Amino acid sequence: MADLNINIYNSLTRKKEKFVPIKYPFVGMYVCGPTVYGDPHLGHARPAITFDLLFRYLKHLGYKVRYVRNITDVGHLENDADEGEDKIGKKAKLEQLEPMEIVDYYTNRYHKAMEQLNVLTPSIEPRASGHIIEQIEMTKKILEAGYAYISNGSVYFDVLKYSEKYNYGKLSGRVLEDLYSNTRELDGQHEKKNSFDFALWKKASPEHIMRWPSPWSVGFPGWHLECSVMGHKYLGEQFDIHGGGMDLLFPHHECEIAQNTVAVGENSIKYWIHNNMITINGQKMGKSLGNFITLEEIFTGNHKLLEQAYSPMTIRFFILQAHYRSTLDFSNEALKAAEKGLARLLKGAEILEKLKSSDSSDVNATELKEKCYEAMNDDLNSPIVIANLFEALKTINSIDNGTLKIDANNLQILKETYNTFLFDILGIIPEKKSNADSEVLKPVVDLVLNLRLKAKKEKDFSTSDYIRDELTKLGFKIKDTKEGFEWEL
């Protein structure tokens, strides 16, 4: 068994820390999921895959992980808390649908994309709209503690009051004085004592569709509240990991910490983990910037920036080839490189199954195994894991070629390591080869290639080349081997 000495970067302390769960062997992990008002895009794939990697790895190490990833279907406003429209509500009006139709439609689309990316389903996937009562309860608690105030039917968190006793900005490094001078003048700020106060409950304007009764007004909960509520509801007063995109660090996660501190207790979450953004031409890919590419567009190649379609596994591999805390720049060239590299690794897995062991061994597979664990333990360094797998691939091919030998024991470890890391931990699945395995096609192609083999033996190269060229045109890859031939579609 691998050692459990994982180091992980904690945004809260800004350094790598040894991961020690609050209550071994259980791990509670909460990750901010999507606001379901549009198709999932490449940016959504990053946190999903990053935390899927963590989820898989922790489980692999034997932890009992409860992974909660929410669906935001209410309270996420288009603009500033006072004047903005709810994202879902806006879309619903636009398309003349019930808000919940929008929510279900895009939630399903999200799930489908996640499945294609081989992202495991979380243990619990709660919706904000299903936790209105709990959100009202938490708002009450914060009011009772004296860290919130009611203004015109809305409830706001009193950041100034909070910062007298606690450190607002401990996560983001934000300084309150800076927020004073730098928050823009926006309409409707008059309800708040200070511009940096944030809403816990909002009174609904007449045209606002999504609304619930509360002690203060008919309205809806503030965006930051849902994660605090659902995280603690399902993972307890204290839990281990809270994750999300770096862009949520401020204000979203900072506000969560403030709410938690008042309503649940200080330091209720141990590790804050943030993935970096995917950029396109060096700029963040984002809904508001309009430069995003949806996952469906990538899978079909139907976008003006795409030179071709890229499979879900190519995307997954592409994302894992960069460290999760680095920005990752999108380009066709990089994606094609990922595609080719991945295909080689998968081919290696097939060859590995057929390898024969020898009496002696030039290969030390234990070393590979240790290097892979070491990389994962060092803040989930998936690029290093992949680099190690490529080294292993070289070894595999060399054994296949007969230039290296491996004994049974090392072969066993090599297989275990290669398959465990590639498939179980990195979560790669072999892509389905269209019709290559079809019952009808295989004998036909084999027949044709056997004819070619015969031609070759008779040195009738014009015929054999003709067959190969024609099959290549049809998309077959033909490979001659010592024994005869191999092909794939």
Place this chain on the structure above:
RNA sequence: GGUACCUUGGCCGAGUGGCUAGGCAUCGGUCUGCAAAACCGACUACGGCGGUUCGACUCCGCCAGGUACCUCCA
């Protein structure tokens, strides 16, 4: 304007105070009737200027360029 971060070879991307990750592309070689695949080899980089050091891509300072957050965003 404030805060933080980044700048690595043709491209993507790890990493380290001295031991030149990895992938893709390109160019040689081996193998092959020729290819393909595979293997071997080549190309060996760390924005600029100073400083610390026996030694810096890695630490410090300055400069340049870029990005993110400060408003919704994964």
